[in-house]
């Protein structure tokens with residue numbers, strides 16, 4: 305059998321997986337099938353500890369994969385560095401938000417991983433919440449004890465928090481995302497302004513956009529040959545069922561994506577406090593923010609596109625005794641990421657002194673990437689332009 | 703920064719010159735007895751391709767009022783195509799300096815051959831003049847007396 309179409313509605317045949325899955329349990333069933341049919345040695349999934357915490361687990365046990373079905377919106381962890389660290393030599397399968405997939409592709413460009421060994425099941429992504437802000441949000445806006453929240457769900461522009469009351473009774477409360485975000489809560493800044501919503505750079509792109517209301521199915525776009533082959537195999541070996549997606553669903557999905565991209569673009573504009581500053585005010589802003597850096601190195605350790613180890617230039621050339629207005633570490637990290645930053649916000653999430661790194665990295669890299677006509681993390685055949693010999697834009701000028 | 707009265711402020715300009723062309727060009731300027739403003743500090747590298755952008759950035763952080771990246775004309779690099787890479791990296795530096803909020807005049811790229819002593823002197827004069835107009839770099843940190 306050869307897949308006839310690019311777009312499907314698919315679901316897990318196993319009712320338990322289908323129930324536990326975020327939508328149709330397709331992602332989990334496909335990972336299980338890939339494991340059982342020897343396409344991969346291990347799967348990398350998130351084990352839920354609470355709504356605020358998920359830990360990445362690398363496992364060859366299908367039962368563990370099944371246990372990890374479902375979406376965790378309060379877990380903004382990017383999986384790229386885990387793949388590099390623990391699974392670079394293995395054949396693995398994993399769910400990837402657009403920023404996971406883009407990070408992995410950038411690492412592959414830098415020869416840290418081999419894409420042939422990685423099966424990326426992309427997840428559409430409306431965004432994640434920072435766990436600490438989410439706890440605050442639960443207390444302040446939902447009037448809940450943050451620890452009583454057992455589940456969360458995002459649908460129809462609302463964030464639902466389901467808490468367990470004394471006596472085991474469940475209570476559901478919701479608020480509009482827009483309203484929360486106007487007040488500075490809701491999704492992380494990086495996610496609010498993220499414009500890559502459907503991970504077509506992965507092998508499959510899965511989500512609920514385009515699924516008819518009330519149906520427990522996952523919308524699947526086949527994005528690569530490998531993705532198609534593993535999908536097909538999962539059907540043939542009885543793990544998943546699928547039907548071609550109706551034209552209406554495909555249209556609806558496209559429309560929602562465009563709407564989300566528009567919203568992201570407007571957030572990006574609204575949140576950029578630097579754009580209205582003069583040149584010298586801009587300089588003061590950067591110096592003022594970056595002078596707080598304590599050089600803990602966390603932003604470098606989590607960055608999905610940085611492939612340097614401990615003997616990197618930004619660390620080597622930094623001297624704590626220097627009295628520069630901005631440290632070499634910060635200057636070099638910003639400079640080296642101008643062509644490759646994917647604006648995932650991991651750096652800001654971990655910064656102990658709350659430097660607005662997403663905004664800073666974005667300000668520098670976005671203008672460079674526009675100038676280069678280059679979007680990182682999309683295409684393995686495109687080298688990072690900083691390492692190129694020829695001017696990338698000279699072709700465009702002529 | 704304190705300047706004694708009456709004395710005109712002199713910019714500090716850092717120039718990276720490649721051994722085979724622009725350094726020889728600077729030498730030629732001297733041999734030809736050309737006036738070169740004393741604002742310039744030259745660092746010789748074997749090739750402009752050796753000028754890691756980190757050097758330029760460190761020069762600015764150290765307080766240079768301008769940094770000049772110089773080398774052989776495109777096509778003349780003694781290491782095949784290394785100055786193409788220089789040109790590529792310079793494009794990144796330009797965007798960086800501009801975004802950081804420094805004036806674009808604090809960064810220069812010039813190709814100068816071994817025989818172009820006049821061009822070298824001319825460049826230093828031009829840069830010095832421009833920098834005198836915009837004043838010291840905001841990154842400059844000097845001990846107050």
Ligand SMILES: Cc1cc2nc3c(=O)[nH]c(=O)nc-3n(C[C@H](O)[C@H](O)[C@H](O)COP(=O)(O)OP(=O)(O)OC[C@H]3O[C@@H](n4cnc5c(N)ncnc54)[C@H](O)[C@@H]3O)c2cc1C
Pocket residue numbers: 324325326327328329330331332333349350351358372373374375376377378379380381399400401427428429430431432510511512513522523
């Ligand atoms: C943060 C987030 C936001 C999303 N936003 C949208 C959206 O706006 N629109 C849309 O159409 N779809 C969105 N999705 C995708 C959707 O929620 C489902 O994941 C997708 O439809 C697959 O459903 P499924 O039942 O087949 O997956 P499942 O069988 O439930 O498998 C999901 C897999 O994702 C893993 N996972 C859970 N949380 C995360 C995480 N934070 N990061 C990476 N992997 C994780 C789980 O461990 C599991 O292996 C989002 C997913 C996530 C994680």
Ligand code: SF4
Pocket residue numbers: 380401402403404429430431432494495496498499500647648649
């Ligand atoms: S940065 Fe984009 S892809 Fe990554 S979690 Fe946020 S919205 Fe999703």
Ligand code: SF4
Pocket residue numbers: 603606607608609610641644645646647648649650651652661662665
């Ligand atoms: S610099 Fe920050 S926002 Fe950019 S890719 Fe790295 S972690 Fe993500």
Ligand code: SF4
Pocket residue numbers: 596597598599600601602603604651654655656657658659661
């Ligand atoms: S995480 Fe913050 S404090 Fe730590 S090195 Fe990065 S910018 Fe500095």
Ligand code: FES
Pocket residue numbers: 720721722723724748749750751772773774778779780781784785
């Ligand atoms: S030798 Fe002069 S630029 Fe390479």
